[in-house]
Amino acid sequence: MATDTLVDDIYRMIDTKEIPDGVPIEQVINDFGENMKQILRDNITEHEFDRRKLRMSNIGKKDRQLWYSYNGYEGEKLLPHTRIKFLYGHLIEEMILALTKLSGHDVTDEQKEAEVGGIKGSMDCKIDGVLTDVKSASPYGFKKFKDGSLIDNDPFGYVDQIKGYAHSEGVTDVGWLVMDKTNGHLTYLKYDMADESQWYWSKLNFFSIEERIENIKKVVESENPPTRCYGHIPDGKSGNMKLPVGCSYCAYKRECWPSLRTFIYSNGPRYLTYVAKDPNVLEVDADGIEIQK
Numbered sequence: 001m002a003t004d005t006l007v008d009d010i011y012r013m014i015d016t017k018e019i020p021d022g023v024p025i026e027q028v029i030n031d032f033g034e035n036m037k038q039i040l041r042d043n044i045t046e047h048e049f050d051r052r053k054l055r056m057s058n059i060g061k062k063d064r065q066l067w068y069s070y071n072g073y074e075g076e077k078l079l080p081h082t083r084i085k086f087l088y089g090h091l092i093e094e095m096i097l098a099l100t101k102l103s104g105h106d107v108t109d110e111q112k113e114a115e116v117g118g119i120k121g122s123m124d125c126k127i128d129g130v131l132t133d134v135k136s137a138s139p140y141g142f143k144k145f146k147d148g149s150l151i152d153n154d155p156f157g158y159v160d161q162i163k164g165y166a167h168s169e170g171v172t173d174v175g176w177l178v179m180d181k182t183n184g185h186l187t188y189l190k191y192d193m194a195d196e197s198q199w200y201w202s203k204l205n206f207f208s209i210e211e212r213i214e215n216i217k218k219v220v221e222s223e224n225p226p227t228r229c230y231g232h233i234p235d236g237k238s239g240n241m242k243l244p245v246g247c248s249y250c251a252y253k254r255e256c257w258p259s260l261r262t263f264i265y266s267n268g269p270r271y272l273t274y275v276a277k278d279p280n281v282l283e284v285d286a287d288g289i290e291i292q293k
């Protein structure tokens with residue numbers, strides 16, 4: 001089997017309930033249950049996470065973000081609902097992996113350790129031999145995987161992260177199996193780093209992951225933070241300026257943008273860096289407490 005048919009095979013399996021011969025169904029179900037238990041356990045028990053350490057999972061982050069975390073800045077605390085969102089994401093990812101196995105596809109190398117230039121991490125898995133990250137995404141995030149444009153818009157650094165694992169494994173085929181968490185749609189995006197005929201090839205190979213890692217090591221040791229990762233952008237035609245997506249999700253946004261104001265719109269918070277006209281919606285402070293006006 002190959003990843004090209006993976007999504008169709010999962011859809012067919014869940015629709016027809018026909019599981020290919022040879023799939024150890026009970027084993028998959030039991031492993032799924034055990035992994036769900038572990039995810040919940042990890043999310044409700046204290047465990048130390050050293051943000052100052054460079055890991056494969058964060059080498060795709062922007063230089064300035066890495067500088068702040070490496071240099072001990074605490075950044076914003078995750079809000080309770082954000083923690084639930086992350087927990088829910090992990091549970092979804094585990095479910096997708098179980099469905100992959102039940103559809104007859106081969107899942108190997110789960111959580112295998114990888115290392116490049118002294119930086120370590122653990123990959124999600126390989127599916128049918130292709131190094132694969134399993135993700136859940138919002139409809140907006142899902143679209144980039146569906147249309148293949150992730151390489152052009154990757155604020156969370158998924159490409160660099162998987163390039164690190166690929167280098168460690170000596171492979172060139174990489175992919176993302178992604179579920180839109182609002183409607184259950186699945187997609188599989190595959191990039192072949194060795195295929196020069198692909199439109200994305202030069203972008204994917206613009207720099208090697210070894211160069212990236214050597215550069216990061218220098219950046220985080222520098223005395224001052226590097227320049228901001230993004231500029232602010234107009235908020236429609238209001239005259240206000242807001243943070244772009246990459247900064248909105250960043251824990252260090254209040255370090256970078258000290259006069260930031262947060263307004264709660266129906267589609268989520270909007271972070272304004274400059275307010276020409278006060279929005280007619282609730283404003284909250286950095287702790288999410290309503291500001292009375």
Ligand code: SF4
Nearest residue numbers: 065229247250253256
């Ligand atoms: S807030 Fe924006 S500019 Fe500042 S570190 Fe985060 S992503 Fe970079």
